[in-house]
Amino acid sequence: MGVSMEWAAGGVTLPQGFRASGVAAGLKKAKKDLALLVSTVPAAAAGVFTANLVKAAPLLVTAERLRKGTAQALIVNSGNANACTGTEGYADAVAMAGMAAAALQLPEELVLVCSTGVIGRRLPLAKIEAAVPAAAAAVRKAGHDAAEAILTTDTVVKEAAVRFSMGGRPCVIGGMAKGSGMIHPNMATMLAFLTTDAAIEAGLLRRALKEAVDQSFNMITVDGDSSTNDMVLVLANGCAGNPVISGPGLEYQTFAEALTAVAVALAKKVARDGEGATRLIEVQVKGARTLNDARTAARAIAGSNLVKAAVFGRDANWGRIICAAGYSGALFDPSAVDIFLGAEQVAQDGAGLPFSEERAGRELAQDPALITVDFKEGDYSATAWGCDLTYDYVSINASYRT
Amino acid sequence: MGVSMEWAAGGVTLPQGFRASGVAAGLKKAKKDLALLVSTVPAAAAGVFTANLVKAAPLLVTAERLRKGTAQALIVNSGNANACTGTEGYADAVAMAGMAAAALQLPEELVLVCSTGVIGRRLPLAKIEAAVPAAAAAVRKAGHDAAEAILTTDTVVKEAAVRFSMGGRPCVIGGMAKGSGMIHPNMATMLAFLTTDAAIEAGLLRRALKEAVDQSFNMITVDGDSSTNDMVLVLANGCAGNPVISGPGLEYQTFAEALTAVAVALAKKVARDGEGATRLIEVQVKGARTLNDARTAARAIAGSNLVKAAVFGRDANWGRIICAAGYSGALFDPSAVDIFLGAEQVAQDGAGLPFSEERAGRELAQDPALITVDFKEGDYSATAWGCDLTYDYVSINASYRT
Numbered sequence: 001m002g003v004s005m006e007w008a009a010g011g012v013t014l015p016q017g018f019r020a021s022g023v024a025a026g027l028k029k030a031k032k033d034l035a036l037l038v039s040t041v042p043a044a045a046a047g048v049f050t051a052n053l054v055k056a057a058p059l060l061v062t063a064e065r066l067r068k069g070t071a072q073a074l075i076v077n078s079g080n081a082n083a084c085t086g087t088e089g090y091a092d093a094v095a096m097a098g099m100a101a102a103a104l105q106l107p108e109e110l111v112l113v114c115s116t117g118v119i120g121r122r123l124p125l126a127k128i129e130a131a132v133p134a135a136a137a138a139v140r141k142a143g144h145d146a147a148e149a150i151l152t153t154d155t156v157v158k159e160a161a162v163r164f165s166m167g168g169r170p171c172v173i174g175g176m177a178k179g180s181g182m183i184h185p186n187m188a189t190m191l192a193f194l195t196t197d198a199a200i201e202a203g204l205l206r207r208a209l210k211e212a213v214d215q216s217f218n219m220i221t222v223d224g225d226s227s228t229n230d231m232v233l234v235l236a237n238g239c240a241g242n243p244v245i246s247g248p249g250l251e252y253q254t255f256a257e258a259l260t261a262v263a264v265a266l267a268k269k270v271a272r273d274g275e276g277a278t279r280l281i282e283v284q285v286k287g288a289r290t291l292n293d294a295r296t297a298a299r300a301i302a303g304s305n306l307v308k309a310a311v312f313g314r315d316a317n318w319g320r321i322i323c324a325a326g327y328s329g330a331l332f333d334p335s336a337v338d339i340f341l342g343a344e345q346v347a348q349d350g351a352g353l354p355f356s357e358e359r360a361g362r363e364l365a366q367d368p369a370l371i372t373v374d375f376k377e378g379d380y381s382a383t384a385w386g387c388d389l390t391y392d393y394v395s396i397n398a399s400y401r402t
Numbered sequence: 403m404g405v406s407m408e409w410a411a412g413g414v415t416l417p418q419g420f421r422a423s424g425v426a427a428g429l430k431k432a433k434k435d436l437a438l439l440v441s442t443v444p445a446a447a448a449g450v451f452t453a454n455l456v457k458a459a460p461l462l463v464t465a466e467r468l469r470k471g472t473a474q475a476l477i478v479n480s481g482n483a484n485a486c487t488g489t490e491g492y493a494d495a496v497a498m499a500g501m502a503a504a505a506l507q508l509p510e511e512l513v514l515v516c517s518t519g520v521i522g523r524r525l526p527l528a529k530i531e532a533a534v535p536a537a538a539a540a541v542r543k544a545g546h547d548a549a550e551a552i553l554t555t556d557t558v559v560k561e562a563a564v565r566f567s568m569g570g571r572p573c574v575i576g577g578m579a580k581g582s583g584m585i586h587p588n589m590a591t592m593l594a595f596l597t598t599d600a601a602i603e604a605g606l607l608r609r610a611l612k613e614a615v616d617q618s619f620n621m622i623t624v625d626g627d628s629s630t631n632d633m634v635l636v637l638a639n640g641c642a643g644n645p646v647i648s649g650p651g652l653e654y655q656t657f658a659e660a661l662t663a664v665a666v667a668l669a670k671k672v673a674r675d676g677e678g679a680t681r682l683i684e685v686q687v688k689g690a691r692t693l694n695d696a697r698t699a700a701r702a703i704a705g706s707n708l709v710k711a712a713v714f715g716r717d718a719n720w721g722r723i724i725c726a727a728g729y730s731g732a733l734f735d736p737s738a739v740d741i742f743l744g745a746e747q748v749a750q751d752g753a754g755l756p757f758s759e760e761r762a763g764r765e766l767a768q769d770p771a772l773i774t775v776d777f778k779e780g781d782y783s784a785t786a787w788g789c790d791l792t793y794d795y796v797s798i799n800a801s802y803r804t
Binding site for chain 2: 050051052053054055081083084085086088089118119120121227228305309312317318319320322323325326327330331332334335347349350351352389390391394395
């Protein structure tokens with residue numbers, strides 16, 4: 001990190017003025033499935049949404065409400081995506097947000113709404129309605145409960161937070177995420193909710209969020225499928241008391257770096273916990289002529305089924321790596337490419353080197369498994385994250401609903 | 403088929419004037435791995451090549467030689483791709499073609515060359531040199547031996563042929579293909595070699611090949627990875643004695659339809675034999691506003707890991723189908739979409755219908771499993787083919803080299 005910040009234990013309720021809860025509403029079997037997040041005061045708010053043409057109802061409602069750049073609460077359910085549910089689904093999302101507004105005694109337009117789970121089934125609104133009062137009564141410094149309630153096939157809760165200083169005031173950014181299946185770059189590719197007590201204008205908050213997402217959630221991939229429901233939201237309630245960031249400059253930069261750090265930490269947790277994954281794959285492409293070339297190639301390598309299966313099998317099949325870079329759309333000179341698996345160089349100038357299969361296999365067995373590709377042509381680099389492709393991925397996805 | 407033609411047993415040597423052989427050169431363990439294909443006279447020739455930026459050496463040699471539009475023979479090895487092998491690899495490809503030219507007593511520039519297998523290892527030229535004379539001595543009506551020699555992880559030989567009539571003369575188009583891993587649309591995505599005794603000018607042959615490939619090999623997907631070595635070649639030697647097709651019109655159309663029929667038959671065999679696959683998935687998108695929208699959506703659905711795993715598990719998770727169409731880039735109105743699994747309609751106007759899980763699961767268990775998506779907006783349709791994603795795919799690709 002370029003700026004002075006430190007990692008902290010906690011998530012969305014670590015910043016001042018945020019409370020949350022997570023309860024079991026009965027949408028999933030005996031698990032927490034309904035989360036509330038609320039700020040003591042209205043907060044600057046911004047979001048990034050899926051690029052999928054098919055957008056779930058709650059996403060449409062939330063995007064509309066974010067146009068004003070202010071929000072104060074968020075209600076999220078897991079177990080049902082409320083996607084492909086027609087005009088009834090849209091009404092259900094509005095109603096669900098309304099339940100949270102009523103229980104929290106907030107204006108409806110300040111409440112955002114989000115769903116994740118199976119596509120194409122009506123939301124069981126009665127179950128949610130029955131559970132919202134208890135969820136509202138339970139809001140406290142319990143970000144962990146909320147982080148648990150938003151999960152679907154995830155195996156671990158995903159939280160991250162940093163402390164830093166701005167305008168002489170201690171500030172915190174916290175976050176929670178869910179991921180697992182359908183994680184793919186080039187859009188907000190899963191659910192992530194970021195909170196901060198820093199004060200920043202909504203327009204700059206939107207810009208910082210886009211910068212952060214481009215380096216984090218848009219650089220991870222599990223299976224190449226982009227969901228109808230993906231979104232990343234950020235709320236900045238100003239409770240830290242720093243002078244409001246109202247233009248570019250050092251303070252904006254500090255904030256954007258801290259936000260990116262939390263986003264990257266969450267994104268890596270999401271990639272690491274890809275369905276059936278046994279380890280994280282980190283792909284660094286350097287020496288590219290443009291940032292776009294570096295990002296495109298890194299994502300293609302991290303997303304290749306053949307590369308992912310080779311990492312699972314600890315098979316130093318570097319041909320699949322250069323092959324994925326080649327079909328990615330990135331421009332580079334294939335005869336200049338160097339490839340490293342961890343510390344072991346396996347290709348130089350686009351051709352194979354004699355290397356130790358044993359050492360290379362050991363490098364691929366690391367968590368994370370590091371793949372470095374150097375185009376040796378320019379100054380741009382990018383890092384993407386993925387996970388290995390395993391028998392369990394197939395097992396999980398062959399019978400998700402049943 | 404719009405024109406009158408009939409399927410015939412056989413492959414590349416069914417048309418008049420083509421002979422072939424397949425022998426074991428020791429590149430693979432105790433299996434045929436070297437194929438020769440030769441025409442009695444020079445033939446009009448055309449090719450379509452991988453869109454991967456990284457192109458294997460033999461592909462460069464063959465593309466150069468095809469510029470003149472004439473060729474008479476082809477040598478193919480499996481077991482080694484001769485890709486990412488630098489300038490030495492290029493020289494190896496030229497040398498390999500030269501060995502075939504010498505043994506067949508043909509000018510070098512009329513011999514095309516092709517390799518498939520592991521990337522990044524030098525071709526064992528001595529083994530090939532030792533085997534070429536026997537391969538040349540063995541050429542006869544043995545297309546099946548050649549079709550066997552070009553396979554890698556394929557489980558079945560892939561051949562197809564049709565008989566039809568043109569200019570009062572009986573004509574034949576035959577073909578062989580190999581596929582399995584790394585099969586993805588938008589380029590010549592595997593190896594396929596087509597032969598015909600029809601007479602057609604090289605420019606029109608090129609055009610017919612592109613039309614055929616766009617409806618066949620570019621509409622199949624196994625794992626989304628496009629190889630460095632993919633190519634589709636066609637040789638037309640004119641031995642049928644029909645008047646040379648030298649312009650568009652009925653005869654060209656007849657030829658193009660027959661070529662497309664053979665290409666589609668081979669492409670489906672390739673998709674059906676995807677690594678670890680238990681069945682073919684056929685995705686038809688109709689009612690699209692443009693042909694490109696129909697093709698793009700069909701390919702995305704057939705290529706989605708989540709859809710493929712759901713078919714394997716007979717799980718009627720239609721949300722994944724509309725989701726894949728949504729991120730494909732195709733334009734359509736999500737609230738108008740109808741979806742059918744076989745004969746069972748599961749979604750109407752973009753929302754779920756009550757349907758029989760049992761019947762839908764039975765439809766997905768068919769081979770092929772048929773998925774139909776109707777955008778209900780226009781007149782364009784397209785069909786794509788893929789295979790289910792299984793435990794065996796992971797198993798095969800976790801240890802391909804070892």
